[in-house]
Amino acid sequence: MLYLLLRALEDIGGPAVFRYVTTRSALAFIFGFVVVIVVGRPLIHLLYRKGIRSFERSYGDINTTAKTGTPIMGGLLMAFGGLGSALLWCDLTNPFVWALFAAAVYFAGFGLLDDWLKIRHRNPDRGIGRATKLASQAIFGLAVGLYLAWPAISPFPGAVGTQLQIPFLKGAFIDLGFGILIWSSFFIAYHVNAVNITDGLDGLATVPAILVLVVIAVFAYIAGNIQLSGHYLYAFIPRSSEITVFCAAVVGAGLGFLWYVCHPASIFLGDTGSLFIGGVLGTAALLIRQEIVCLIAGFIFLLELVSTFVQEQIGFKLFKRRLLPRAPLHHAFQHRGMAESKIVVRFWIVSLICAAMALMTIKFR
Amino acid sequence: MPRRFLLTGGGTGGHVTPALAAAGALRERYPDAEFRYVGLKDKAEGVMVPRAGLPLSTVTSRGLPRPGPGLVGFAWDLGRGVLRAIGLLLQHRPDLIIATGGYASAPVVLANGCLRALRLPHAPLLVHEQNAHLGRMNRLAVGMADLVAVTFPETLAGVPDGRGLYVGYPVRASCAPGERAPAREKLGIPDHARVVFAFGGSQGARTINRAVVDAASELLTDPDVWILHGCGKPFGPRNGHYDGTADVAARIASHAPDLADHPRYRRFDFIEDMAACYAASDLVICRAGAGSLMEVCAQRKAAVVIPKANLPGDHQVRNAQVIERAGGCRVVYERLDPSAGRKAVPYVDGPHLAALVAELLEDPERLARMAEAAASLATTDARRLLAECGAFLLGDGSRPVTTAPAIVADDRVLGLDSASMERLAQQVRDGTMPPLSASEHELLLSKIDGLLAAESWIQRARGCRIAGLTGYAAATPVLLDLATGDLPMVRRDAFRGLHALGRAALERATDLARVLEHGLGDNYYEARAEAAAAVAVLSDDLPAAARRHLVDALVPLARDTSFEVRVAVCEALARVADAPEPVAHALEALHFDPVWKVRGALFEAYALLAERGVLSPGRARAALDEILITANGYLTEYEIRHRRNDAMRRVPHQEV
Incomplete structure (x- = not known):
């Protein structure tokens, strides 16, 4: 909204600097961070007082080594900071921004409902059912797919909306046609679940998510800039650079959230947060048409989801045994006796390397 | 105009009998009433209903399968069943539907629900539950029922908004x-x-x-x-x-x-x-x-x-x-x-x-x-009461008033699923729950037996664990047998059960030694680890020759790829070894193990070996001094939580 106001002020002699994506991205980033830092402590206290906590299964003494009782629904904090900042600094007439807002609100809402059900039943297994969750993700994925493929509503020029870009090869792509509907459903569901599973240790999901968003922001900037996209031989997607501003806002909020969630955590993301992050990541990657790059950048998420799938669907169902020591992956390290903080930092290191590799694909082709 | 009743329910005779009894009671009240029974062709109702002289219309349905490919067939059968039932309802226009549960009643109940949702003519629904526990079908039907008649007062808790009524079980006249x-x-x-x-x-x-x-x-x-x-x-x-x-x-x-x-x-x-x-x-x-x-x-x-x-x-x-x-x-x-x-x-x-x-x-x-x-x-009143319920729904009388007998005090084992049984057994073993009474114990053993013979390997594995926790020594032969079976996680839990049984399992010492040795060579790492852990507790009373065999089987496992096995082997070797070699040599290889839990287990092992006199104190101390003590793990402790617990203990509970 501020953006629209400042653009209007330009006509009567205001500064033109707010027109630029880079300026607004920086402002959105800082603003998101500050909002979360400021709102964080009172919100944590409020959630705790309202009983929005992860709960004990047994009564009596609370475990002095566990983190039960920590407030959840930290996603509210992140969504508040990220969306608040985006609301101020994004061009609200931009169709990409609408799609991202839709994803953020849809998934944060679902996560909120799930968290609330679990707390009401005092049972972590009594949230929204698995099938309903998957269906909700697939439905949103379908909607995004339609947005990409249907010329009447698609903001993409030509067939770019249905092209799957192949990294490391110059200008190579596969045109999925209406197969994009299946692909986008799968991709959204993948991201939402992967982030949800990864969110098992303090800050384990936050930093890799921030890094993937940074990668997406860079690619969005290139795709939305006619000169850069021409120079790096990417399809030019008009107005898509606005995604950079949105990502920067969420990255700022994510860093602010990390302030509170770093070990030992004062608040957990909860399903509110993990669904919100997963939904935004998946949708943003689809909108800039860089799904595979996004998979490389978020390799940690891939590992976590695949390890869980292998363990449950292949191991238990098919071979009736554990194929991996434990799943998801971070749990296997815990089982070996590795301290939480050590696992988390090592995962961050790996995801930093993955993000660097994803950025490398710009030049290495 | 004669009243028309539609009865449904079946799958087993237990669901059909009360429907027929209800029909009999309604016929006494409405002599000219028309009845129609809807059920499955190949089930109990296919035989019992024609014999009772009622016209039977058949539908298709099946029991809800476990999640998987079976769901397709289930949806197909149920879908066809519902469509057919809609047709039957529109054709016969019943004044009242009586459903007695079982999946045979699903099509009619759902069809009636559809008609109601579409504002098409539908009938009031009277549901009768025979058992103390609401069946799956009836749990679904309860939401759409106008009145739910139950056999046991315990069931009323599962029926919302006062629609439940205790009537008992209607037996045939x-x-x-x-x-x-x-x-x-x-x-x-x-x-x-x-x-x-x-x-x-x-x-x-x-x-x-x-x-x-x-x-x-x-x-x-x-x-x-x-x-x-x-x-x-x-x-x-x-x-x-x-x-x-x-x-x-x-x-x-x-x-x-x-x-x-x-x-x-x-x-x-x-x-x-x-x-x-x-x-x-x-x-x-x-x-x-x-x-x-x-x-x-x-x-x-x-x-x-x-x-x-x-x-x-x-x-x-x-x-x-x-x-x-x-x-x-x-x-x-x-x-x-x-x-x-x-x-x-x-x-x-x-x-x-x-x-x-x-x-x-x-x-x-x-x-x-x-x-x-x-x-x-x-x-004996149940038949009459059920007929009165029917009349009430038809608008022919007031709602019958019944007093439910007091609910029988539960024992703690009754009604538990396997996961809860395991929790209870663990708590009783830990002493956080009072011991089981004789009748509870008898029921628990019977339920464990049921698990050990269950189709699902998950249930069998859990049965092994609970048998161990409960000290069910008579199950030892079954555990020994399952420990050499072909399901990896069942083998693992059979060893876990033997481990928990401890000395009680020793009655069959020769078999036990053989099975333990077999388990140490298992191709599934968790089974190997649990077998080694079982060796540690069970080896004391085994004959010397068997112990030597076990040492020979354990020593190569000190180089196992899975750290869980190495941890268990450390303790097992410390307990089973009677001579310093080759045990000391095997343990020495673990002094710099990459997983600190293995090195942690070594300390205990050397202390035990020294205490048992197998290793000289000098040699044990030298080994202890060499083990790497850096670690990736440590215990987090929140001091504030300790203080909270202390304070909670000092402030007494408020009696309500």
């Missing part, structure tokens, strides 16, 4: 106790004889059939004893269903050939004249489905009841306990035949059953007392 003398004459049984009537429901029950065959020879040595045995047969095509008739024939051929044409042993595939059999008998042996039990009570018969364990909510056990507490029957739990090993099925020991039956038959006065107690429980 033809179920009034018959005269003994004519019945005996009809069956050709002399008047002075003592008659046992055994049956396992309309489709037969394996446990009862086999137990009766096993007990019969012994019982029939008494020349006054006669046995009437309903074997049961599957209604539809036999695909996978238990065939009582064939099973009994096979059992007689293999276990009691003299029964084949014994004059005082009568075998029936399907009992046409239940009333005569009841009337002629002195004692009944049956399952504990609500239908059978209530019928036996209404017939004034003493009974030996064999409930099927581990059904949803343990409803059969619950039903049986209600009658037993009143003094109306004796409950015998199913157990596992330990000699049958892996192929074990639940059974009741023949001689044990024979002894109990003989003891009861000896004492006619006691039988009479039991019969009286049973009769006092038979809720």
Whole structure:
């Protein structure tokens, strides 16, 4: 909204600097961070007082080594900071921004409902059912797919909306046609679940998510800039650079959230947060048409989801045994006796390397 | 205009009987009423309904399968069933629908729900639940029902907004106790004889059939004893269903050939004249489905009841306990035949059953007392009440008022699923829960046996763990057998069970040593680890030769790729070794193990070896000093939580 106001002020002699994506991205980033830092402590206290906590299964003494009782629904904090900042600094007439807002609100809402059900039943297994969750993700994925493929509503020029870009090869792509509907459903569901599973240790999901968003922001900037996209031989997607501003806002909020969630955590993301992050990541990657790059950048998420799938669907169902020591992956390290903080930092290191590799694909082709 | 009633429910006879009873009661009230029964062709209702003289329309349906490919067939059958049921409802336009549960009633209930949602003509729905625990179908139906009549007061808690009403179990009018003398004459049984009537429901029950065959020879040595045995047969095509008739024939051929044409042993595939059999008998042996039990009570018969364990909510056990507490029957739990090993099925020991039956038959006065107690429980009002419920929904009368009897105090084991059983067993073992009472213990063992014989490997594995936690030493042969079976996680948990049993498992020492050694060579790492952990507790009392064998098997495992195995091996070696070599050498290789948990286990191992005098203190200390003590892990402790616990302990609970 501020953006629209400042653009209007330009006509009567205001500064033109707010027109630029880079300026607004920086402002959105800082603003998101500050909002979360400021709102964080009172919100944590409020959630705790309202009983929005992860709960004990047994009564009596609370475990002095566990983190039960920590407030959840930290996603509210992140969504508040990220969306608040985006609301101020994004061009609200931009169709990409609408799609991202839709994803953020849809998934944060679902996560909120799930968290609330679990707390009401005092049972972590009594949230929204698995099938309903998957269906909700697939439905949103379908909607995004339609947005990409249907010329009447698609903001993409030509067939770019249905092209799957192949990294490391110059200008190579596969045109999925209406197969994009299946692909986008799968991709959204993948991201939402992967982030949800990864969110098992303090800050384990936050930093890799921030890094993937940074990668997406860079690619969005290139795709939305006619000169850069021409120079790096990417399809030019008009107005898509606005995604950079949105990502920067969420990255700022994510860093602010990390302030509170770093070990030992004062608040957990909860399903509110993990669904919100997963939904935004998946949708943003689809909108800039860089799904595979996004998979490389978020390799940690891939590992976590695949390890869980292998363990449950292949191991238990098919071979009736554990194929991996434990799943998801971070749990296997815990089982070996590795301290939480050590696992988390090592995962961050790996995801930093993955993000660097994803950025490398710009030049290495 | 005559009233039109639509009855539905089935799958097993237990769901059909109350529907037929309700039809009978409604016919008395509305003599010109028209009835129609909707059910499945190949199930109990396909036989029982035409015999009762009611027109039967068939639909398709099936029980809800586990998540998986079976869901497609389920959806197809149920979908077709619902469409057909919509057609039937529109064609017959019933004034009232009475559903008695079972998946056969699903199409009609859903069809009626659809019509209601579409604002098309539909009928009020009266649901009757027979068991103490709401069945899956009825849980769905409750949401759409106008009135839910229940058999046991416990069920009312699951029915919302006061739509539940306690009525009891409606038994058929033809179920009034018959005269003994004519019945005996009809069956050709002399008047002075003592008659046992055994049956396992309309489709037969394996446990009862086999137990009766096993007990019969012994019982029939008494020349006054006669046995009437309903074997049961599957209604539809036999695909996978238990065939009582064939099973009994096979059992007689293999276990009691003299029964084949014994004059005082009568075998029936399907009992046409239940009333005569009841009337002629002195004692009944049956399952504990609500239908059978209530019928036996209404017939004034003493009974030996064999409930099927581990059904949803343990409803059969619950039903049986209600009658037993009143003094109306004796409950015998199913157990596992330990000699049958892996192929074990639940059974009741023949001689044990024979002894109990003989003891009861000896004492006619006691039988009479039991019969009286049973009769006092038979809720003869249920038929009338159910008809009144129907009338109320038709707008012909006021809602019947009933007082539900007090809920019978639960025991802690009753109704537990396997996961809760494990939790309870663990808590009792830890002392955080008071010990089990004798009856709770007996039921728990029966339920563990049920798990050990379960189809699902997950249940079997859990059965092994619970058997260990409970100290169920008699299960040792089964555990030993499962420990060499072909399911990896069951093998693992069999060793876990043996581990928890500890010394109690040592009765079969030779087998045990062999199985442990086999387990150390298991190709599944968790089974190896648990086998090694079991060696650590069980090795003390094994003979020296077996111990040496175990050491030889353990030493190469110190280089196992899985750290869980290496950890367990450290402790096992420390306990089982009687000489410093080759153990010390094997442990030395672990001093710089990458996983600190292995190195952690080494400290304990060296201390034990030194204490047991296997290693000299000097050598042990030198080794302890060399082990790498950096680690990736440490324990987080939140000081504030300690303080909170301390404060909570000091401030007493407020009595409410």
